Amino acid sequence: MNEDEILKRSVLTGTHLLEGNVAMAEGCIAAGCRFFAGYPITPQSEVPEHMAKRLPEVGGVFMQMEDEIASISAVVGATITGKKAMSSTSGPGFALMQETLSWANLIEMPIVVANVQRVGPGSGVVSLPTHGDVTQIKRGGNGEYEVIAIAPNSCQELFDLSIEAFNLAEKWRVPTFILSDAWLGHMREKVVIPEPEEIKKRIVPRPEYIPKENETEGRPQIYTIANKDFTEFNIPAFPPLGSKNFPYWWITLTHSQISGMITETPSVADNTNMTINYKISKNEAKISIVKRYELDDAEIAIITYGTPSRSALEAMKACRKEGIKVGILRLVTVWPIAETAIREVAEKVKQIVVPEMNLGQIAEQIERFAFHTDGQRIPVHRVSHTAILHTPKEIIDKIREIIQ
Amino acid sequence: MSYSAPRGKENITPHPYGTNTQMYKLMGFPFTMFCKGCGYGSIAQAICRVFKEENLQEELFPFIINIGCYSSMPTVLPGKILMTLHGRGIAVATGVKMANPKLKPISIHGDGDLLSIGTNHFIHGARRNVDMIVILLNNNIYGMTGGQHAPTTPMGSKTSTTPYRYGEKPIDSVELAKVSGATYIARWNTSTMREFMKSFKKALHHKGFSFIEIVSQCPTQFGNKNALPKALDGFNFIKNNSVRINKAKDMSSEELKGKYIIGEHLDIDRPTLWDRKSEIIEKLKEK
Ligand SMILES: Cc1ncc(C[n+]2csc(CCOP(=O)(O)OP(=O)(O)O)c2C)c(N)n1
Ligand code: SF4
Ligand SMILES: [Mg+2]
Numbered sequence: 001m002n003e004d005e006i007l008k009r010s011v012l013t014g015t016h017l018l019e020g021n022v023a024m025a026e027g028c029i030a031a032g033c034r035f036f037a038g039y040p041i042t043p044q045s046e047v048p049e050h051m052a053k054r055l056p057e058v059g060g061v062f063m064q065m066e067d068e069i070a071s072i073s074a075v076v077g078a079t080i081t082g083k084k085a086m087s088s089t090s091g092p093g094f095a096l097m098q099e100t101l102s103w104a105n106l107i108e109m110p111i112v113v114a115n116v117q118r119v120g121p122g123s124g125v126v127s128l129p130t131h132g133d134v135t136q137i138k139r140g141g142n143g144e145y146e147v148i149a150i151a152p153n154s155c156q157e158l159f160d161l162s163i164e165a166f167n168l169a170e171k172w173r174v175p176t177f178i179l180s181d182a183w184l185g186h187m188r189e190k191v192v193i194p195e196p197e198e199i200k201k202r203i204v205p206r207p208e209y210i211p212k213e214n215e216t217e218g219r220p221q222i223y224t225i226a227n228k229d230f231t232e233f234n235i236p237a238f239p240p241l242g243s244k245n246f247p248y249w250w251i252t253l254t255h256s257q258i259s260g261m262i263t264e265t266p267s268v269a270d271n272t273n274m275t276i277n278y279k280i281s282k283n284e285a286k287i288s289i290v291k292r293y294e295l296d297d298a299e300i301a302i303i304t305y306g307t308p309s310r311s312a313l314e315a316m317k318a319c320r321k322e323g324i325k326v327g328i329l330r331l332v333t334v335w336p337i338a339e340t341a342i343r344e345v346a347e348k349v350k351q352i353v354v355p356e357m358n359l360g361q362i363a364e365q366i367e368r369f370a371f372h373t374d375g376q377r378i379p380v381h382r383v384s385h386t387a388i389l390h391t392p393k394e395i396i397d398k399i400r401e402i403i404q
Numbered sequence: 405m406s407y408s409a410p411r412g413k414e415n416i417t418p419h420p421y422g423t424n425t426q427m428y429k430l431m432g433f434p435f436t437m438f439c440k441g442c443g444y445g446s447i448a449q450a451i452c453r454v455f456k457e458e459n460l461q462e463e464l465f466p467f468i469i470n471i472g473c474y475s476s477m478p479t480v481l482p483g484k485i486l487m488t489l490h491g492r493g494i495a496v497a498t499g500v501k502m503a504n505p506k507l508k509p510i511s512i513h514g515d516g517d518l519l520s521i522g523t524n525h526f527i528h529g530a531r532r533n534v535d536m537i538v539i540l541l542n543n544n545i546y547g548m549t550g551g552q553h554a555p556t557t558p559m560g561s562k563t564s565t566t567p568y569r570y571g572e573k574p575i576d577s578v579e580l581a582k583v584s585g586a587t588y589i590a591r592w593n594t595s596t597m598r599e600f601m602k603s604f605k606k607a608l609h610h611k612g613f614s615f616i617e618i619v620s621q622c623p624t625q626f627g628n629k630n631a632l633p634k635a636l637d638g639f640n641f642i643k644n645n646s647v648r649i650n651k652a653k654d655m656s657s658e659e660l661k662g663k664y665i666i667g668e669h670l671d672i673d674r675p676t677l678w679d680r681k682s683e684i685i686e687k688l689k690e691k
Binding site for chain 2: 035059079252253
């Protein structure tokens with residue numbers, strides 16, 4: 001099979017009725033994912049099942065591993081060997097992956113992991129949706145790191161934003177997460193998949209490593225270098241394992257960003273941590289994807305993400321009909337937190353409402369930026385619960401209550 | 405490697421095979437961070453020799469290094485090295501192999517690493533017959549973290565976490581590899597380095613999951629706590645407790661208690677994981 005044929009096979013052009021989990025898997029395959037390793041867990045099992053069937057058709061490999069630790073380890077192995085690779089799981093499995101995710105962050109590996117969240121803690125409720133893992137996504141592993149997480153709210157978006165997730169991972173060389181949930185993953189909706197040529201234009205390929213002119217074999221520049229005040233970042237391509245240019249020793253320990261070698265020097269270790277964190281957080285405005293609805297004259301902003309953003313849209317329409325000036329800022333990327341966009345909205349509105357399928361994990365973040373330009377704090381109201389979908393009515397009720 | 409291990413210039417041991425190591429190529433001198441008398445140095449040297457003698461295209465035989473004293477072995481290894489997390493080497497290697505089937509990963513583990521935290525991956529890597537080599541450096545202890553007991557520690561030994569002596573039944577890696585489905589299995593010790601080299605060469609050409617255990621002395625952690633403080637004490641202890649496989653056949657289980665059965669334990673052929681995967685991919689191509 002030549003490349004064109006593989007591309008054609010990887011893109012199921014047409015209009016389909018797809019389950020969320022399947023739409024996501026198709027999006028990932030279209031994005032160029034050629035290795036999947038996972039372990040069965042409800043409510044995401046349709047992802048590996050679909051991958052098992054589809055990946056070999058495009059010359060890829062599907063692995064059902066012995067556990068989630070093995071799955072994510074194999075994904076790192078495949079990625080460092082040059083493939084676009086991913087895993088998918090739900091809360092308990094995601095918790096098992098944390099040590100390796102922390103490592104993947106340290107070595108700036110562009111892997112993609114989908115978390116089809118189910119209610120926790122513990123084994124939780126396997127069939128109920130939640131956004132309970134939002135904090136775990138970037139604070140679950142040891143050490144400190146910043147990730148990119150993207151939160152679709154429909155089957156169409158599960159397809160489209162999965163491609164975006166792979167693109168963001170490659171562009172910023174960082175583990176990127178698709179935040180789905182039990183409800184979204186099991187819902188069926190119309191999904192329109194464009195022509196392969198159209199998809200090809202959307203894909204960011206893995207950048208090829210080109211050795212520097214007088215580079216010593218085995219000593220490539222594999223890590224991001226930041227300038228002194230961490231405002232500019234040079235994110236390099238890395239040579240895949242199996243190539244002559246691969247470093248002679250790629251370590252899991254804290255390294256110098258320049259040499260890639262072990263360090264016990266506090267300032268060097270500090271620089272590494274600053275670089276991998278600020279690479280994402282300081283570029284928040286470039287990375288963040290947000291959608292704005294009727295914010296121009298809004299007095300109340302609903303800030304939301306993922307599944308609740310659908311109910312928020314209905315609530316906004318109803319409120320507008322009543323003459324209440326409500327707008328929405330939808331965080332399509334949840335991490336890094338869209339500070340710029342949130343501040344911009346906060347400056348203009350009087351109150352903020354945050355419907356979330358957890359007890360306020362992102363509301364806490366929003367509170368950090370909820371100020372008018374004169375420094376006056378504006379109230380952030382939560383519409384929070386953990387296992388229940390938001391109805392438009394409860395959001396409307398909250399809004400009615402706060403304008404009293 | 406213990407934190408009390410001597411480091412620096414006094415450790416520099418120029419050796420003909422040392423020039424084959426990446427560290428030598430880059431820094432102009434080979435050095436190890438192992439304690440004096442540690443068995444790991446001679447194992448690294450044997451690996452270097454095999455790489456040189458076989459004239460391998462280094463980048464196609466990447467080392468996957470797990471976490472233990474051997475984590476610093478890359479200073480005296482040839483070729484390309486990817487370090488992984490504690491116990492995860494075989495899972496990582498599975499991804500590597502499936503992403504680029506031309507590669508033959510060589511994963512280096514300790515006894516704690518492979519037989520405690522990473523046992524699951526060991527069993528399943530062998531079962532899948534991933535075309536790779538697993539080398540187990542069995543020093544009967546957790547060397548790096550300060551001499552706590554490992555699942556290989558002989559019964560009755562003293563360790564940092566068994567002040568009243570160890571009373572759990574140790575695990576036999578060769579038997580575990582056999583029942584799990586490895587297709588090449590051998591066990592050697594630091595007094596049978598030439599045989600180890602032969603086995604390693606065989607494994608390099610073997611198609612499938614090769615497992616080689618090498619029992620090695622750890623004077624600093626195991627030795628010091630068990631009246632074997634000198635390198636030779638540990639070396640002889642292992643040597644004297646080793647029985648050749650053909651001799652072991654005629655011995656009772658009572659006689660074999662606490663013995664290391666050394667030799668080539670298995671060499672069979674069976675389709676590898678990639679054989680299965682590629683078969684499906686090829687079939688689907690015609691669709
Ligand atoms: C997840 C995790 N747990 C614990 C450790 C700490 N640790 C580092 S090395 C090691 C034991 C290594 O023992 P072994 O594999 O036998 O190697 P040796 O040092 O004996 O050569 C442990 C427990 C770790 N690095 N990671
Ligand atoms: S295995 Fe033992 S002797 Fe060898 S480096 Fe580690 S602590 Fe030292
Ligand atoms: Mg050990």
